[in-house]
Amino acid sequence: MIENNEVAYGGGEEPEYDENGDLIEYYAIRPNKTQIKYAIAKIAKLAEELTHLTGEQLSAMEMPAEIETAIAEAKKMPSTKPARKRQLKFITAKLRSIELDNVMETLERLKTKSAHGVREHHQAESWRDKLIASEGNDVLTELLNELPTADRQHLRQLQRNAQKEAKAEKPPKSSRVLYQYLKELIAS
DSSP states (O other), X not given: OOOHHHHHTTSSOOOOBOTTSOBOOOOOOOOOHHHHHHHHHHHHHHHHHXXXXXXXHHHTTOOOHHHHHHHHHHHHSOTTSHHHHHHHHHHHHHHHTSOOHHHHHHHHHHHHHHHHHHHHHHHHHHHHXXXXXXXXXXXXXXXXXXXXXXXXXXXXXXXXXXXXHHHHTOOOHHHHHHHHHHHHHHHO
């Protein structure tokens, strides 16, 4: 005759009781399926983001060569084809087997670097447009207050040349030079 305790506790083990005399039941603790699915979805999103990086940026990630090769192959595939989806699933499975902290950290650094570049670009464009549209020195003075390292004479000369080109409806060569100078100032 088999007792319930023998079935529940694998045979000869004695059941354990807590301080109240209640039987302690042990259950296998497994991860929540929903949490696993969210984690896999997050890694799949990471795999998709990795396919949008350049080869140089990918090599900075310090991933196994097999994953880099799989990402390079996925880049070549059209996004509407089922083969790309299979390739992304393959990349996701490979990414699950490695430590992703460094990869995610490097990706975040690349994103913020990119965001800073976009912000600098918009700032330089805005200042260029204001300088070309202005008649007096008000905008130039405002710019020099914000960027004190700027060369006033050089900036004024670039502004005048860009304004002349705009009035004469010539190609915006000086406007581009002014933009490049402003972008260098903002980046430094």
